[in-house]
Amino acid sequence: MIVVTGATGNIGRSLVARLLEEGAVVRALTRDPARAGLPDRAEVVRADLGEETDLTPLLTDADALFLNLAAGGGEAASRLIDAAAKAGVRRIVLNSSLSVTDTPADETNFIARNHAALERAVRDSGLEWTFLRGGNYATNALNWAPAVRESGVVRDPHPGAQGVPVHEADLADVAAVALLDDTGTHRNQTYLLTGPESLTNAQQVAAIGEAIGRPTRMEQISEDEAAEAMSGPHFPIEAARELIRLFGESVDAPLFPVSDAVERLTGRPARPFAQWARDHAGDFS
Known part of the structure; x- marks a missing residue:
């Protein structure tokens, strides 16, 4: 079990x-x-x-x-x-x-x-x-859903921040492989899991627009404004500021390189963000 x-x-x-x-x-x-x-x-x-x-x-x-x-x-x-x-x-x-x-x-x-x-x-x-x-779960983009539904304009401090968003189904598939392992192959192993490509926040928002069939764009705001919006009862504002500063470091290059671990462990390529956007189009419409 x-x-x-x-x-x-x-x-x-x-x-x-x-x-x-x-x-x-x-x-x-x-x-x-x-x-x-x-x-x-x-x-x-x-x-x-x-x-x-x-x-x-x-x-x-x-x-x-x-x-x-x-x-x-x-x-x-x-x-x-x-x-x-x-x-x-x-x-x-x-x-x-x-x-x-x-x-x-x-x-x-x-x-x-x-x-x-x-x-x-x-x-x-x-x-x-x-x-x-x-890291950089594709589902983090669901935080943009209210703005996309309301105006199609997502406000973010770092439109050029780069990430390698990974589909939750890929994470689940890899977890299943590890949980069902009866050969010891994955015993005491650490795997770095990413999506198949690096994309900026602005490119992710554009992909969501393509998936739902209407224009979307990203508008830059200050880090303080973003931290206030991100923080809450279970996420202190200092942690929000730290995370936002970390995202800012990825404007020049992704914080994490693209990993092939999903393909190595499951035998098929990781799902691209465009597919994730299509899978979740209903959340943004």
Whole structure:
């Protein structure tokens, strides 16, 4: 059995479907099973990972765990790692971040620091592990959806910032390969996952316009304006400023090179952003 955290999230939903296609037994964790809308073949279990409860029963009879920091935060993730060890889970596949570099620089970056700490906790658990370091998720572009629907104008401090956006279905496909590995090929391996091409923010917005059949464009604003808009109860403004400054560094060149890991692990090329935009055209219309 494979337990999937964040089962109704962008990666988790695709992963549950992919694992079921492969004939796996899946236990999908979600805060609200009644509204999850997951396939009937999945065992959908209520789990509010933020609650101070014993998480071990969620992992009973499980062989592998897909762990996503976004599913409940760092404290919940650490408790899940401990519970996995107690329950006899053999393998953890962790959805980590490209920002982790395995250098002292990890402690100076908000995102890297959190994911690096979680990677250390997984290593220290003694379980088998695979780290999937993704970044610049294509789904980040969904933050532009309200502006695209309202006016077709997206306001951003760095229209020329370059990224290598990766489709959530590719992340799910790679996670499935690692979770289903019965040869040890992916045991204690780290993979850097990107899309197949580098694109600026402005080019991504233009691709969304092509997918929905109407003009879209990007208009530059200040970093302070962007940080105010990005921050919220669960994302401090200082973290938002740090992230925006990091994006600014990618105007001259992408922060991360294009990786071929998706193709190497799945046997097919990573999906381009234009396909992602077509797949999500309804979100922008």
